[in-house]
Amino acid sequence: MASVNSLLLSSPAKLNLYLDVLGRRPDGYHELLTFFERISLCDTVRLTEIQTDEIVLSCDSxxxxxxxxxxxxxxxxxxxxxxGVKKGVKIEIQKQIPVGGGMGGGSSNAATVLLGMNRLFGMRLSRPVLVDLANRLGSDVAFFVSGRRFAIGRGRGGDLTGVSIPPRVRLWHVLFVPPKNIMTKDVYALFDRGSQRSRTGRNPRETLTLTKNNENVNILLSCLKEGDLRFLNRKIYNRLSEIVIESYGFVSELRTDLSKLGFKWLHMSGSGPTLFVVCKDQKYAQRVYDKARARLSDKCHVFIAATL
Ligand SMILES: C[C@](O)(CO)[C@H](O)COP(=O)(O)OP(=O)(O)OC[C@H]1O[C@@H](n2ccc(N)nc2=O)[C@H](O)[C@@H]1O
Ligand SMILES: Nc1ncnc2c1ncn2[C@@H]1O[C@H](COP(=O)(O)OP(=O)(O)OP(=O)(O)O)[C@@H](O)[C@H]1O
Structure with missing residues (x-):
């Protein structure tokens, strides 16, 4: 019997520890400065070479x-x-990463397919070639293709700079995911409307200069390297969180509920609605997880994840 050429791969999620929107780009997208962290919450993707010249996909969600x-x-x-690849491929996806949660699940699956097919078909494409393809698929895909645990993203998000953080540095998180999702493009549209209002003086928002932003990201980096979580919590930032909390009642309600449980430093990933905390170790994360599961299991899904 002929052997089957197949790969079983993990497709990880991300958190944005920093996300500022610097302005509108000529291509309609937004100019970003973001700091990505790859985390251990993963989908599973199986790739199998098939004899027909097609792409066959199935997903359990x-x-x-x-x-x-x-x-x-x-x-x-x-x-x-x-x-010019003629071989066909079967893609089987098992979702764990909440869909439309702001943790880049779809982008990660796409990156896993690029990396996986490169291996499956022995294509030997270099990382920069794959990153280039990634950037044609979406703003978060390049980060997952880069294979890095942490990276800074500029431009649409896919213009990456690696950062050197010792492998011993591993953050623990508890993730709180409301049962409703949010479309990324809606959040950016709401953000634009908010910014327009701010220009007419009715809804002032703080605007950070590029120098201030770069400084903040550098401080965040040193906090990470030194394991200074207290200061790290002060530097984690998401420019989109204010508009998401204002516009989506279920996110502000969840934030209030979590604050009442005593979680002081609550952050949002990407365009939301996932909220997360940073914990000093696994034991503390487990305590936070247990408390949230006991009190809020009807309001959100709760996950534990660490830097991957
Ligand atoms: C919120 C983040 O996840 C932060 O990492 C990303 O900015 C969004 O990443 P993504 O979902 O991979 O984004 P894409 O699939 O490229 O774009 C989805 C939609 O988000 C908006 N978008 C995205 C990225 C960007 N720099 N500017 C934008 O305005 C666009 O309306 C686009 O139609
Ligand atoms: N492989 C995939 N996995 C998840 N969603 C996908 C996938 N392919 C397409 N989609 C669609 O993309 C949309 C966003 O899904 P995804 O889970 O990637 O959002 P997200 O985590 O908020 O993304 P991001 O943080 O990159 O903005 C959903 O409407 C979903 O139907």
Whole structure:
């Protein structure tokens, strides 16, 4: 019997420890400065070479399309078209990362397909070539292709700078995910409307200069290297959180509930609605997890994850 060429891969989520929106770009996207962290909450992606010249996709979540609308399907298609690959592939996705939670699940699946097909078909494409493909699929895809635990993203988010953080540095998080999701593009549109109002003086928002932003990211980096979590908590920042909390009642309610449980430093990842805390170790994370599960299991899903 012929052996089956197949790979079983982990497809991790991300958190944004820093996210500032610096302005609107000529291509309609937003200019970002962000600090990514790869975390241990993972989907599973199985890739199998098939004899027919097609991409076949299945996914165990009904919130995710299983056709050409799936970002993982688009990744396989882009790779095949760019390099004239004739072989077909079956993609089977098992979701763990909440869909539309701000943790980059779809982008991660797409990156896993790029990296996985490169291996499966022995294509030997270099990391920069894969990063280039990634940036044609979405703003978060390049980070997952980079293979880094932490990175700074500029431009649309995919213009990456690596940071050197010792492997011993590992953050622990508890993630609080409301049962409703939020569309990223809606959040950016709300943000634009908010910024317009601020220009007319009705809704002033703090605007950070680029120098201030770079300084903040550098401080965040040193806190991480030194394991200074107290100061790190003060430096974690998300420019989109204010507009998300103002616009989506279920997020502000969850934040209030979590504050009442005594969680002081609550952060939001990406365009939300996932909220998270940073814990000093696994034991503390477990305590936070148990408390939130006991009191808020009807309001949100709770996960523990660490830097991966
Ligand atoms: C919120 C973040 O997750 C932070 O890492 C990203 O900015 C969004 O990443 P993503 O979902 O991979 O983004 P994409 O798939 O490229 O874009 C989704 C939508 O978000 C908006 N978008 C995204 C990135 C960016 N720099 N500017 C934008 O305005 C656009 O309206 C776009 O239609
Ligand atoms: N492989 C995939 N996994 C999850 N969602 C996908 C996938 N492909 C397409 N989608 C669609 O993309 C949308 C956003 O999904 P995703 O879970 O990536 O959001 P997100 O985590 O908020 O993204 P980000 O943080 O990158 O903005 C959903 O509407 C979903 O149907």
């Amino acid at each position: 009904r919130l995710v399309p299983s056709d050409a609308a799936n970002l993982a399907w688009q990744a396989a298609d882009l790779l095949r078209r760019s390099f």
